[in-house]
Amino acid sequence: MSQLLPENAPNIGFIGYGAMASRMGAHLQKAGFTVTAYTPSGKSSNPSVRMFPSPRELAGHADTVIVCVPDDEALAASMYGENGTLAGLKSGAMLINTSSVSPEATAQLAEAGHKAGITVLDAPVSGSTPEADSGNLVVLVGGSAPDVAKAQPIFDAIGKVTVHAGPSGSGTRLKLVINGIMGAGLSALAEAVGYGLAAGLDRTMLFDALDQVAVISPHHKRKLKAAKEGNFAPQFPGRLMQKDMRLLLDAAAREAVPVPTLAATTQMLSLGRRRHPDEDYSALIGVMEKIVANDA
Structure with a gap:
């Protein structure tokens, strides 16, 4: 990551300073930027970050504003109006x-x-809190x-690739x-884990075997390891993943692109969100495991 800043490096204000934004802000501070923030609660876990009482006041003190909010509604609430x-x-x-x-809110x-x-x-980012912690987000x-x-x-301060x-x-x-x-x-x-357990495969063997095969991505292997321990601490909450799938379905429909697999995925992630909205979206693995166990 580049540590060379221009002499007139901008003061950066964050709209939203939650799990992802606070980690990005910490890297920006380390790189030499001045960071301030606004959150609806008016609170920050970082005492070195000055908080402002409204988006307008924050923006008045910043050269660059970074927005990190959960959805279209939160974006509109923080961007528009007096x-x-x-x-x-x-x-x-x-x-x-x-x-x-x-895409409509972006336009x-x-x-x-x-x-x-x-x-x-x-400039949405690909990566969860571990990547934000390490400064290894991919900025799109x-x-x-x-x-x-x-x-x-x-x-460069918040990510490894732009x-x-x-x-x-x-x-x-x-x-x-x-x-x-x-998703x-x-x-x-x-679903595959659910089948394996219902078919009588040993749980430990199944999870360990899946960790060894090339067909599963490193991201999903990380989720699988956490699920093996029953750890669904929110790196990417289920409510946000289901929201993104809903946005994708709507965007694809506007382009008349058939996406039946993604539609079915959205239904499954809706189940996960219904049961565990604030836990990691991988809690769906636990939901399937519980369904199988209850039906046994």
Whole structure:
């Protein structure tokens, strides 16, 4: 990661400072940036981060604002209106949206920023809290090449790779593709584990064997190891994964792309969210295991 900052390195304000944003903020501070934040609760676990009472006040003190909120509704609530971020940003400022939201919300924000003379990049990240902790996120950016280059020192501080996906909106769409693959893989893994247990395979042998085969991704092997121990601490909460699948289904329907596998995956992840909304989305493995155990 680059540690060389320009002499006029921007002051960065975060809208949303939860599990992912606080970890990104810590890396930015280590890289020499000044970091401030706004959260609806007005609280931060990091005493070195100054908190502001509204998005507008935060934006008025920042050169660059990074948004990290859970969904379209939270994005709209923090961006628009008399106390919103856009009301406080000065013309020429930069707004980087790392949230996983719909293409429509991304387009609306880009248009509003353009009217206000603000550069807007959609830059969701691929990775969970472990990658955010280690600064190894993959940043998926939509916007013009010059604007991406201007923001590169920020991306270098929080991630290991920056993918310039294309013009505005491309980062958002690429994130939906990636999360769709991630969700489908986990759902298939949960169902297959359920079958293996119901068929009488030894649980320890099954989990250990799956950890050795090449057909399962490193990400899903990490989930499998945690599931073996019954550990579903939220690295990526089920409510957020199910939300992303819902966004992908809607986006695919708008393009008239048939996605029956992803539709079925969304139903499975809805089950996981219903049972364990705030635990990791891999809790679906535990749900399937419990179903099998109860039916035995």
